[in-house]
Amino acid sequence: MIAMLPFPNISPEIFSVSLFGMEFALRWYALAYIVGIVLGWRLVVAAVRTPRLWTGLKPVMTPAQIEDLLFWVILGVILGGRLGYVLFYQASYYLANPLRILQLWEGGMSFHGGAIGVILAAYLFTKVHKLRTISTGDMVVLGLAPGLFLGRIANFINAELWGRPTDLPWGVAFPTQAAQFCPEVAGICARHPSQLYEAALEGLVLGGLLVWMAWRRGALKREGLLVGTFLAGYGAARFIVEFVRQPDAQFVSEGNPLGLALQSGGYGLTMGQLLCIPMILVGVYFILRARRTT
DSSP states (O other): OOOOEEOOOOOSEEEEEEETTEEEEEEHHHHHHHHHHHHHHHHHHHHHTOGGGSGGGOOSSOHHHHHHHHHHHHHHHHHHHHHHHHHHTOHHHHHHOGGGGGOGGGOOOOHHHHHHHHHHHHHHHHHHHTOOHHHHHHHHHHTTHHHHHHHHHHHHHTTOSOBOBOOSTTOEEOOSTTTTOOTTSSSSOOBOOHHHHHIIIIIIIHHHHHHHHHHHSOGGGSTTHHHHHHHHHHHHHHHHHTTTBOOOGGGOBTTBTTOOSEEETTEEEOHHHHHHHHHHHHHHHHHHHHHHTO
8 A cells, every 4th residue: 555645634715704695715825825925024124124134234125115015016926927827827718718817716826927027016116216126126035935835835725736646655645536537546646745845945945045145144235146046946946846746737638648838759848847947047147147246
């Protein structure tokens, strides 16, 4: 018998109420977004309230300006994440059903799209308020890790974005019908808990590294270093996890069981890996740029 872990009995809904004949529910996924944003905001405020972390003891902005920026970032996350999912993963479906793009409660968000949305929102904010764009970016990425960590934990609770089948002892028997559709496995199908891998790498490891660099290594005094570390670090972590993460169903076919978006001779890359490559390259550029300007 293959060792595996049972899926914890946690409902995706924390609680629900009925009002005026309609059901309203607070889901773990929504709570993860809310708590992640609040924790990230407080971490960034702590950074700007610590002048020694900044060149000339002058933070890039004030706590009041951070509150204004937060609204822009939330819009960037929601709009960018949704449009990124639509364009990168389900373009043909949403072109045929454009009204479903607005149905956010059905799920479907892309990290890469959300990242682009945050970048654009922060860029526009700095131009409107005449702030240093790259230094603002360093500050913003410092606050992203809590949301990444909690978001992946919520993915796990929702039993979504699970990994490929595995016989490793920490494989998890996800309860959904799609997760248990494993023609090559006899009996219960255990899968990599890839959401937890990403929570650890993108949230705990990368987030801890950024905080250590900011508070202990003076990284906020080296413009672009935290931006580059985040982009390269997230890109590398996601690229690695993609090897054990189940691809989106629309990429899987009889001749392409691994769901590779780009392949040749039996080898290739998933859509997630393709989107990570430019992140890694841009991240390395910013790291090298920061090193040259010190």
